[in-house]
Amino acid sequence: QVQLQESGPGLVKPSETLSLTCSVSGSSISHYYWSWIRQPPGKGLEWIGYIYYSGSTNYNPSLKSRVTISVDTSKNHFSLKLSSVTAADTALYYCARGGITMDPWFDPWGQGTLVTVSS
Amino acid sequence: DIQMTQSPSSLSASVGDRVTITCRSSQSISNYLNWYHQRPGKAPKLLISAASRLQSGVPSRFSGSGSGTEFTLTISSLQPEDFATYYCQQSISTPLTFGGGTKVEIK
Numbered sequence: 001q002v003q004l005q006e007s008g009p010g011l012v013k014p015s016e017t018l019s020l021t022c023s024v025s026g027s028s029i030s031h032y033y034w035s036w037i038r039q040p041p042g043k044g045l046e047w048i049g050y051i052y053y054s055g056s057t058n059y060n061p062s063l064k065s066r067v068t069i070s071v072d073t074s075k076n077h078f079s080l081k082l083s084s085v086t087a088a089d090t091a092l093y094y095c096a097r098g099g100i101t102m103d104p105w106f107d108p109w110g111q112g113t114l115v116t117v118s119s
Numbered sequence: 120d121i122q123m124t125q126s127p128s129s130l131s132a133s134v135g136d137r138v139t140i141t142c143r144s145s146q147s148i149s150n151y152l153n154w155y156h157q158r159p160g161k162a163p164k165l166l167i168s169a170a171s172r173l174q175s176g177v178p179s180r181f182s183g184s185g186s187g188t189e190f191t192l193t194i195s196s197l198q199p200e201d202f203a204t205y206y207c208q209q210s211i212s213t214p215l216t217f218g219g220g221t222k223v224e225i226k
Binding site for chain 1: 120151153155161162163164165168169174206208210211213214215216217218219220
C-alpha cells in the first residue's frame with residue numbers, strides 16, 4: 001500500500017522560503033509522476049506542480065517564478081520549495097502520486113500539512 | 120488554462136437520496152476528468168478516473184459519465200459517509216485544474 005507523508009515547518013515568515021518534503025513508502029518513486037497540491041483554509045484545491053522521477057518538472061504558471069520541485073530517488077522522497085511567501089501562501093499542502101500522462105489523476109494523497117505564513 | 124465549473128456549489132440531501140453533481144470544462148477535455156471527495160479534516164480521495172472508471176474499493180453507488188465538456192457524478196443512494204465536498208479535476212493539459220467543489224450536506 002502506497003503511503004505519502006508530508007513534513008516540514010508549520011510556520012514560515014513572510015518573504016522567506018517554504019520547504020516541504022514528501023516521503024513515499026510502499027512504492028518506489030521511480031517511474032511515476034509526483035505532485036504538490038495546496039488548499040487555503042476553507043477554499044478549493046490548487047495544483048502547484050509535478051515532477052517525474054527522472055527530474056523533469058512542470059509548474060503552475062501562477063507560481064512558476066517561485067516554485068522548485070526536486071526528487072531524491074535514493075531517499076524515495078520529493079520536495080517543494082516556494083520562495084518569497086506571503087500570507088496568501090497559507091494553506092494545507094498535499095503531496096500526491098500522479099499528474100499527467102501515465103497517471104493522469106492524483107492517487108494516493110498524503111494527509112496534508114498546514115503551513116502558516118506569519119511573522 | 121482550462122476552467123472547471125461545478126454545480127451546484129452546495130446541496131442538502133437525505134440519506135437514500137439520488138444526488139447528481141455536474142462539472143463543465145471551458146474547452147473539450149475528452150474523458151480526462153477525475154472526481155474526488157474530501158471529508159472534513161481529511162485529504163481528498165480519488166473516486167472516479169477517466170470520467171467513468173470507478174476506483175477499486177469505491178462503492179458501486181458512485182458513477183461518473185460524460186465526455187467533451189460536460190460530466191456528471193451520481194450517487195445513487197446517499198449514505199451517511201458520503202456527506203463531503205466533491206471536486207472534479209481535468210488532467211488533459213497543464214496547469215491541472217480543479218472545480219470549485221460541491222459540498223453535500225445533510226438535510
